[in-house]
Every structure is written in C-alpha cells, then in structure tokens.
Amino acid sequence: MNDTTVKENRTGNLTQVPKKVKKRGRKRNFEEIVKEFISPYHVSTNRYELESASADLTSLPSYHYKFKKNYLASIIVRPADTESLSILIKKCWELSLPITIRAAGTSCFSSATPAKGGVIIDMRRINKVEHIDAEKMTVRVGAGISWLNLMEKLSDYGLAPKAYPTSFKTSCVGGYIATPGKAGIGVSKYGTMADSIISLTFVLPNGKIEHIPKDSNGEISLDDITGTYGIYGAISEVELSLTNLKTSLEIVGYGFSSLENAVNYYKDIMSKVPDKPFFLSISERKFEQYSHINFPSQDWLVWAVFYDDPEETFRSVSAADRIAQNFKGVRVDESYLKEKWRDISDAEVAIGRTSRNIIFQEYWISNERLLSFYESYINKASKYKFPIATYTISGEEGMSRVKIFGLSDITRPIEFFTVKAFLHDLSMEAFKQGDNLYTIGIVNTFYLRKYRREVVKNRKILKNKLDPKDLFNSYRIVKARMKHWRISLLFTTAKLLYKISFKK
Numbered sequence: 001m002n003d004t005t006v007k008e009n010r011t012g013n014l015t016q017v018p019k020k021v022k023k024r025g026r027k028r029n030f031e032e033i034v035k036e037f038i039s040p041y042h043v044s045t046n047r048y049e050l051e052s053a054s055a056d057l058t059s060l061p062s063y064h065y066k067f068k069k070n071y072l073a074s075i076i077v078r079p080a081d082t083e084s085l086s087i088l089i090k091k092c093w094e095l096s097l098p099i100t101i102r103a104a105g106t107s108c109f110s111s112a113t114p115a116k117g118g119v120i121i122d123m124r125r126i127n128k129v130e131h132i133d134a135e136k137m138t139v140r141v142g143a144g145i146s147w148l149n150l151m152e153k154l155s156d157y158g159l160a161p162k163a164y165p166t167s168f169k170t171s172c173v174g175g176y177i178a179t180p181g182k183a184g185i186g187v188s189k190y191g192t193m194a195d196s197i198i199s200l201t202f203v204l205p206n207g208k209i210e211h212i213p214k215d216s217n218g219e220i221s222l223d224d225i226t227g228t229y230g231i232y233g234a235i236s237e238v239e240l241s242l243t244n245l246k247t248s249l250e251i252v253g254y255g256f257s258s259l260e261n262a263v264n265y266y267k268d269i270m271s272k273v274p275d276k277p278f279f280l281s282i283s284e285r286k287f288e289q290y291s292h293i294n295f296p297s298q299d300w301l302v303w304a305v306f307y308d309d310p311e312e313t314f315r316s317v318s319a320a321d322r323i324a325q326n327f328k329g330v331r332v333d334e335s336y337l338k339e340k341w342r343d344i345s346d347a348e349v350a351i352g353r354t355s356r357n358i359i360f361q362e363y364w365i366s367n368e369r370l371l372s373f374y375e376s377y378i379n380k381a382s383k384y385k386f387p388i389a390t391y392t393i394s395g396e397e398g399m400s401r402v403k404i405f406g407l408s409d410i411t412r413p414i415e416f417f418t419v420k421a422f423l424h425d426l427s428m429e430a431f432k433q434g435d436n437l438y439t440i441g442i443v444n445t446f447y448l449r450k451y452r453r454e455v456v457k458n459r460k461i462l463k464n465k466l467d468p469k470d471l472f473n474s475y476r477i478v479k480a481r482m483k484h485w486r487i488s489l490l491f492t493t494a495k496l497l498y499k500i501s502f503k504k
C-alpha cells in the first residue's frame with residue numbers, strides 16, 4: 001500500500017511525506033487536505049481575495065455576488081507545478097467540487113470567474129521557463145507565466161514570442177491559449193496563438209496528465225483546447241515556436257475624416273504592403289480622447305507598427321505612406337504614435353477611468369463587412385446620448401476585433417441597461433451577418449447557444465465525456481446562465497424607458 005503523499009515545502013519544492021490519516025476521528029475539510037500538498041501560503045480563504053478573484057473588468061460577476069452569494073468561490077489555491085495541479089484537480093473530482101481556472105483574470109466577460117462557487121485554481125505559480133532552444137527557436141514554459149516575464153527571459157537569447165495580446169504586461173500564456181488568441185500583437189505578421197503552439201501538457205478534469213502535440217488526434221486535440229475557456233481541463237505547460245528579435249521598429253499613423261477612407265486604408269495596409277504589420281489598429285477620435293491626453297483632430301485614426309530588419313521596415317513604411325495619399329490621410333505626429341505604442345496595454349484601462357461603469361463588447365468581424373458594421377454602429381449610436389467609443393485591432397487573416405465601449409453608471413439603471421441593449425443589438429447584428437463575438441466567457445455564451453448551435457452541440461459531446469458532472473469551468477460555451485429571450489425583454493424595456501426619460 002502506498003503510504004506516502006506529495007507535499008510542497010516552503011521553498012516550493014515537492015517532497016514525499018507520509019499520508020495523513022484521520023486525526024482523532026475528525027474529518028478533514030478540503031482546505032486541510034489541500035494544505036498537505038500545497039504550501040499553506042498559497043491556499044487562501046480570505047474574503048477580499050475571494051471577491052476580487054471571483055470578478056473581472058466587465059463587473060457583471062459583482063452583481064451576481066450581490067444577489068446570489070453562492071456564485072463566490074470559497075477557496076483559492078495556487079499550485080506550483082503540474083504534479084500538484086493534477087493532485088488538486090483529482091481531489092476536486094473525487095469530492096465533486098466545482099473548479100474555476102484563473103490566470104491574470106484580464107479576459108473579461110466572466111471568463112475566469114466562478115459560476116458555481118467552489119475552488120479557484122490560480123495558475124500563475126506554474127510559471128517556470130523550463131527550456132529554451134535558441135537554435136530551433138522554441139521554448140517550453142509553465143502556462144501561468146506572464147507574457148512580459150516570458151519576453152524578458154527570451155530577449156536574453158535574442159528571441160521573442162510570435163503573437164501575444166496587448167494586455168501582455170499582466171496576462172498569461174495559458175490565458176491567451178484558452179481565449180481566442182486570434183487578435184493582438186504579432187498576429188497579422190506571424191499568425192494566431194494556436195499557430196505557434198508545438199505541444200501542451202494538459203490536466204484533464206479527473207486529474208490525468210496528458211501530453212498533446214500539435215497534430216494529436218487523440219481523445220482531445222489542440223483544437224479542443226484553444227479558445228474553449230478551459231472547459232476541458234487546465235493547460236500546465238506549453239511548447240512554443242518563436243521568432244527572433246528584430247532590429248527596426250517604425251510606426252505609421254494617419255488621420256481620416258471619412259470612415260470609408262479609414263477602413264479602406266486599414267484593409268490596404270494588410271493586403272498591399274510588402275511585409276505584414278506587426279500591429280494594426282483603427283480607432284475613433286472619441287477613443288483616442290478617452291485614452292490619451294493629446295489626440296489627433298480627424299474622426300478616425302489608422303496606425304500600423306512595422307517591426308523587422310531595417311530594409312523590410314523601410315519598404316513597408318514607404319508603401320504605407322504612399323497608400324495613405326490615395327485616401328487623403330493626414331499624417332499623425334510621430335510623438336503621438338510613440339506614446340500610443342508605449343501605452344498600448346494601458347489605453348483600454350485609461351478609458352475605464354473616465355466612467356464609473358465601463359461596459360463593452362468585442363465583435364469579431366470580417367474585414368469585408370467592417371465598413372457596414374461601423375456604419376451600423378454610428379447609426380444606432382446616434383439615437384443615444386451616453387458616451388461611446390470604439391477601436392479595432394487586426395486579427396487572423398481577414399478578421400478584426402472591434403471593441404465598443406459605453407460609459408455609464410449603475411446608479412442610473414435605465415441608461416446603464418440601455419448601453420447594454422445598444423451593444424446587444426450590435427451583437428445580434430454581427431451574428432446575423434455571419435460574424436461572431438470575440439470573447440465569449442460566461443456572459444456571452446447565450447449568444448452561441450442561439451446563433452451557433454452546431455458548435456455548442458459538438459463541444460458538448462466532449463464535455464460530457466471528460467467532465468460528466470460539469471465541474472470544470474462550467475457555464476462557458478456549452479451551457480448558459482442567461483436566456484436570450486430574457487435578455488432581449490430586459491433590454492427592450494430599458495430602451496423604451498430610455499426613450500421616455502430622455503425624450504427632450
């Protein structure tokens with residue numbers, strides 16, 4: 001009989017220790033059990049930590065907790081490696097405890113927040129750079145590492161990740177893999193997050209550890225894991241292909257008074273410039289105004305970052321400058337563009353500071369329909385008086401993530417819910433025209449259940465097989481907390497009341 005168990009000592013290393021038996025006939029609770037193999041410093045039931053780890057920027061979870069305390073998790077555990085992660089998950093499986101996997105919690109739409117209480121597994125201590133192969137340009141790394149830490153380590157070898165989100169200063173590698181990972185820095189040049197994965201180490205809901213190479217066609221494949229919000233288990237390690245650091249970075253930016261010219265310029269940069277941009281974005285002046293102190297005077301700004309060897313960069317910048325003349329672009333001051341690039345990870349956060357409640361939605365729109373989608377946004381927005389703003393970043397080929405913000409205050413509930421209704425109308429329009437939402441999380445899952453039934457059906461088959469008790473990251477993609485008709489009724493009422501209240 002195996003009478004030892006694995007325990008973490010104070011330095012974070014795992015050691016074999018004798019198994020604890022029932023103490024004086026008293027049953028041990030989950031916290032005590034966990035503290036036998038994870039350092040007590042990394043097991044928390046502090047109520048402030050629980051509340052913040054159970055929420056995100058979209059603020060919806062806090063309403064849940066206000067009315068239904070049982071949404072809140074009851075314990076946060078931070079394992080330091082795959083083995084202790086696996087033991088922890090197995091214990092939860094045996095005791096039927098709901099699990100929420102959380103990394104930096106920046107993904108929003110309740111992606112990393114609990115829907116059934118239970119255990120939050122914070123992945124950020126599984127963050128070791130295990131191996132860098134400078135020749136093959138690959139890295140094997142713990143999935144809880146932040147992009148910034150990984151980039152710093154890689155830069156010593158002259159290497160860099162191919163694609164990462166603009167939230168790279170805090171967000172983690174595993175978080176970008178489990179969310180779409182299809183828009184961000186480097187994506188238009190090197191491909192999506194999924195494109196740079198060589199293999200993953202994955203822990204299934206029953207605690208079993210699996211090694212999953214890119215071309216695996218076993219029970220669970222990479223395609224099941226990328227962009228599925230951790231519903232099938234936890235990614236503990238990742239092997240990524242890399243690129244090398246470049247020597248020349250240049251930013252090009254033009255202001256446009258016509259939306260059509262701005263969108264056409266944005267599209268031409270993707271298709272007509274010799275080297276694809278490292279980053280490309282289009283934004284409305286209102287977004288610039290909310291996120292920066294200085295801002296260009298034209299209604300629309302398109303800016304592109306080129307990052308390569310000096311010759312490549314020069315050719316691309318010259319082409320981008322030339323093309324701008326076809327669309328009557330007005331060159332934006334270089335210092336402004338430098339500020340934008342420097343503050344890329346703070347721009348969205350800055351807009352949050354301008355209102356009490358920031359409300360937003362992220363649309364995943366084909367570049368072919370970008371102009372008509374924007375026109376519809378402008379048309380719908382003209383009916384309301386609340387402040388709104390939008391910006392877009394380019395994603396995997398031919399697609400863009402359009403983010404629209406509405407600024408409001410929950411103490412003005414009619415306006416608050418009308419902002420949500422405005423974003424909801426655009427969501428339905430996106431689905432109806434064949435597009436999608438970018439981030440799904442818990443909040444947006446009801447749209448998938450209405451508009452993408454096939455996707456939900458297929459994902460459900462694997463979910464039922466791997467997690468029949470639905471304990472792992474529940475209520476994402478395959479099962480929804482909210483119903484489409486109830487949301488639509490709430491928003492229709494809000495719009496009606498808004499019309500009456502703001503008639504004058």
Ligand SMILES: Cc1cc2nc3c(=O)[nH]c(=O)nc-3n(C[C@H](O)[C@H](O)[C@H](O)COP(=O)(O)OP(=O)(O)OC[C@H]3O[C@@H](n4cnc5c(N)ncnc54)[C@H](O)[C@@H]3O)c2cc1C
Nearest residue numbers: 103104105106107111165166167172174175176178230235
């Ligand atoms: C300012 C700002 C800028 C952003 N820019 C971009 C952008 O350019 N592109 C983009 O795509 N997104 C962007 N995002 C959204 C978000 O930052 C990304 O989705 C990011 O990758 C999430 O990482 P995270 O570590 O915060 O993950 P979390 O938010 O903690 O988790 C996200 C989801 O992944 C799951 N998960 C996390 N780690 C694991 C794991 N190891 N195994 C299994 N499941 C896991 C969680 O359960 C959750 O469902 C931005 C957000 C902000 C606030």
